[in-house]
Every structure is written in structure tokens, then in C-alpha cells.
Amino acid sequence: MAAAAPPRALSVELRRDLLAGVLAPRLPGDRVRASHPRQPQAYELVQGSLVQWNSFMDKSIPDPPTAVLLHGILGSRKNWGSFAKRLAQEFPMWQFLLVDLRCHGDSASIKKREPHTVASTALDVLKLIVQLRLTPRVLVGHSFGGKVALSMVEQAAKPLARPVRVWVLDATPGKVRAGGDGEDHPAELIESLKRMPMQVSSKQEVVDALIKEQFSVDVAQWVATNLRRSSPLHSLSSSSFSWIFDLDGISEMYRSYEETNLWGIVENVPRGVHINFLKAERSLHRWALEDLQRIHAAEELAADEGGGVEMHVLEDAGHWVHADNPDGLFRILSSTFRIETTIRGMQN
Numbered sequence: 001m002a003a004a005a006p007p008r009a010l011s012v013e014l015r016r017d018l019l020a021g022v023l024a025p026r027l028p029g030d031r032v033r034a035s036h037p038r039q040p041q042a043y044e045l046v047q048g049s050l051v052q053w054n055s056f057m058d059k060s061i062p063d064p065p066t067a068v069l070l071h072g073i074l075g076s077r078k079n080w081g082s083f084a085k086r087l088a089q090e091f092p093m094w095q096f097l098l099v100d101l102r103c104h105g106d107s108a109s110i111k112k113r114e115p116h117t118v119a120s121t122a123l124d125v126l127k128l129i130v131q132l133r134l135t136p137r138v139l140v141g142h143s144f145g146g147k148v149a150l151s152m153v154e155q156a157a158k159p160l161a162r163p164v165r166v167w168v169l170d171a172t173p174g175k176v177r178a179g180g181d182g183e184d185h186p187a188e189l190i191e192s193l194k195r196m197p198m199q200v201s202s203k204q205e206v207v208d209a210l211i212k213e214q215f216s217v218d219v220a221q222w223v224a225t226n227l228r229r230s231s232p233l234h235s236l237s238s239s240s241f242s243w244i245f246d247l248d249g250i251s252e253m254y255r256s257y258e259e260t261n262l263w264g265i266v267e268n269v270p271r272g273v274h275i276n277f278l279k280a281e282r283s284l285h286r287w288a289l290e291d292l293q294r295i296h297a298a299e300e301l302a303a304d305e306g307g308g309v310e311m312h313v314l315e316d317a318g319h320w321v322h323a324d325n326p327d328g329l330f331r332i333l334s335s336t337f338r339i340e341t342t343i344r345g346m347q348n
Contacts, residue, residue, distance in 0.1 A: 040127045042106035043099045044077055046084040048092030055132045065340055067138035068097045068125065070145030073186055073254050074193075074223060074245065076105030079142070083322050086330060091337045097134065099125055101148065103249030105226075116249045117256035118144070122151035135161045137340050140333065142321065144253065146171035150262040153273055162272030165336050169329075170280045170319050173262040177286035189215060190254060193223065194247050199240045203227050222320070266309060267298050274308035278332065282318040 045054075051064045067087070069080040077098035084096040100107035101121050112124070125148065129136060139160075141149035146168035153166060192213050200206055203224040210220035227241040266275060277295055279287055298309040312332055317325035 039110075039131060040124045041099050041102065041110065042077070043097060043128065044081075044084075045095055045097055045132075046081075046088050047095040048088040050092040051095050053095070055134070059133065063134050065094050065138075065337075066097060066134050066136045067094060067140060067337070068099065068129065068136045068149075070099060070125070070139070070141035070148050071101065071104070072141075072143030072145050073250060073257065074104070074189070074226065075142070075145075076100055076226065076244075078105070078225070079322065083326060083330070086326075087333070087337065090330075090334065094337060097129070097132070097136070099128065101125075101145070101253075103246040103253060105244060108244055108246045108249075112249070114252075115256070116252040118147045118151050118253070118260040118262075119155070119256075121253065122148045122155055126152055126156050136164065137161050138165045138167070138336055140167040140169065141171075142169040143171050143319065144257045145169075147173070147257060147260055147262060150265055150275070151260070153270070153275075154262060154265045164273055165340065166273065166275045167278060167333065167336070168275065169278045169321050170283055170314075172277075172287060172291045173266045174291070175261075175288075176258040177288060186254060187258075189219065189223070190247065190251050193243075194251070199230060199242045200227070201240055203241060218320070222323075263294065266295070267301065269298070269302040269309060274310070275302075276310045276312060276336075278312045278314055278321065278329075280317040280319055280321050280324070281313060281315045282324075 047053075047064075053061065053064050069077075069084055071077060071079045077100045080096075080098045084098055087096055088094065102108075102110070102112045102124055103116060112120070114120075139149040139152060141147070149166050149168060150173060153160065153164070189210075192210065192215070196206065196209065206224045206227065207217070207220040210223065211217060226244050228244045230240050230242040269275060292311070295309060295311050299311065302309040314321055314325055314328050314332065317328065321329050
């Protein structure tokens with residue numbers, strides 16, 4: 001993998017932001033926003049109040065404990081914004097890397113070589129953390145992002161730490177089983193969006209159109225957050241909004257999500273890797289009995305091999321776990337950060 005870009009390669013704006021992170025007083029949940037042409041993806045770094053570090057500093061200074069948070073299909077790093085800030089307030093020694101995956105959010109404008117797959121998306125994130133000189137202790141991925149996290153472990157011994165804890169939120173390692181009748185189907189949602197014009201007059205226009213096609217109000221409003229105003233706010237012409245994602249690329253990514261099988265990494269967990277699956281009680285995707293049985297079998301096998309697999313259930317939540325029950329999700333994930341903080345304290 002490519003070495004981290006030297007300081008002189010950083011843009012003036014990025015260098016200013018990084019130096020500000022070192023010299024300015026830090027508030028809980030402060031963010032470093034960055035994206036420049038040499039980086040594979042757009043990202044934000046949400047840092048706790050005790051973190052005084054950035055990738056522009058001396059390489060001999062170790063990076064603080066870091067967690068990577070990955071969104072799902074049709075999402076963006078903003079999905080994790082308030083949740084990451086809450087984690088940073090509770091765990092001020094930690095920093096949280098929020099990434100816009102390829103074809104999504106601000107990364108949509110960064111041209112990517114095809115194919116658009118789970119594996120290529122995972123490689124993007126691995127390249128980013130190498131450039132930022134990070135060694136994440138925790139990977140958290142929702143839905144598609146969960147498979148991306150598993151693929152990161154499958155592809156890389158470095159730059160992932162050992163031990164590393166992986167959280168796969170409401171996704172199975174193998175076959176994707178969409179919800180039943182009356183539930184939202186991502187593949188159908190993508191196709192509906194592809195039939196819409198690239199520019200619309202308002203977000204409500206999109207919400208109304210999706211509801212008319214039998215998608216839920218919550219999903220319709222969530223999708224509309226991917227619209228960005230394309231005409232000036234006080235323009236004399238009528239206002240318009242355009243999509244900030246690449247729907248053709250996302251369609252290919254979703255097909256890869258359905259087809260990618262990562263049971264191998266779950267049933268043969270590398271030493272020092274702990275994989276946690278979280279099932280939403282009212283999951284959009286169907287968890288087959290076969291999936292649950294294989295995960296429970298992997299739990300027993302991993303314990304014998306020095307790794308770890310564990311199953312959790314988040315009550316009172318549908319597929320959008322960090323929106324449906326953020327308090328419950330926070331309680332479950334917090335155990336990981338407490339354990340890692342304790343381990344780091346013992347090592348120091």
C-alpha cells in the first residue's frame with residue numbers, strides 16, 4: 001500500500017485544519033473535516049477532548065485509540081455524526097473516523113476505478129487509514145458497511161491492530177434476505193431513485209414520490225437527506241436540488257452486497273479478532289435460522305482458536321439501528337470502548 005503523503009503534499013486548507021487541531025483548545029466531539037485529491041475518500045475525524053493528535057504530527061507519536069464508523073447503502077458519514085460525538089464525549093481518549101464510502105456523500109465526486117464492490121470499498125478505507133497513519137482498534141459497520149468491515153479484516157493484517165473488535169450491525173456475512181411484503185426493499189428503492197430526474201425542485205417532491213411508490217415515510221425522508229441545493233438560496237430563479245450520490249455505482253455496490261460471502265472470515269476468525277453481530281429486533285433484513293445457527297457455532301469455534309464471535313440483539317429497533325434506538329445501541333457498543341480503554345491502560 002502507498003505510504004502516507006508527506007506534509008508538503010497537503011493542501012493549505014488541510015494543513016491549517018490539522019495545525020488548528022494541535023494548537024487550539026479542543027472541545028468534546030470536535031471534528032477535523034478533510035478531503036483532498038490524494039485521499040481515496042472524504043472523511044471526518046471526531047475526537048474526544050483528551051486527544052491531541054493528527055496525521056501531520058511526528059510519526060514517532062502513536063495515534064490514539066481509533067474507531068472507524070461505516071454507513072450503509074444510500075447513507076453517508078453524516079448518519080454517524082451525532083452518535084460519534086456522543087461516543088467522543090463519553091470516551092474522551094478516543095477518536096472516531098467517519099467515512100463517506102465510494103459513490104456516496106462527498107466521496108461521490110472522487111472518481112473510483114470499477115468494479116464497485118464490497119471488497120473494493122473495503123480497500124478504499126484501508127488505503128485511507130494508511131494515509132492517515134491510523135491503526136484502528138474498532139470497526140463498526142451498518143448493513144453494507146458491516147460487510148465492508150469484515151472485508152477489511154479479510155484483506156489486511158496491517159494496518160489493523162490486534163486485537164481488533166468488529167461490529168456488524170444488522171447484516172449477515174452471506175446471503176442478503178430482504179424484508180417481507182410491506183417493508184422497504186433497498187434494490188427497489190435504488191431503481192425508483194434512478195427513474196427520478198437528477199434535479200428536483202424540493203426535497204418534499206422526492207418524499208411524496210417515494211411514498212406514492214409505497215416506501216415508508218421514514219425511508220423517504222432519510223433518502224431526501226442526500227439532496228443538495230444546486231441553485232443559490234436567494235437566486236431569482238426557482239430553487240433546485242440534486243443528488244450527491246452516484247446511483248449507477250451504488251446499484252453495483254448493492255448487487256455486490258447481496259452476492260458477497262464472508263462466512264469464511266467468521267468461521268475461521270484470525271487470532272486477535274473479535275467479531276460482534278448485532279441483530280435488530282425488527283430487522284428489515286431477514287435473519288434465517290441457518291444464519292443464527294452458523295454464528296453460534298462460530299462463537300464456540302472462535303473461542304478455541306484465540307479469536308471471538310458474539311451475537312447481540314438490539315431491542316425496539318428496526319434496520320436503522322442508530323436512529324431507532326440510539327440509547328440501546330450506545331449501551332451495547334460502549335462495552336467495547338471500555339474494554340479497549342482498560343487494555344490500553346494496562347499496556348501503558
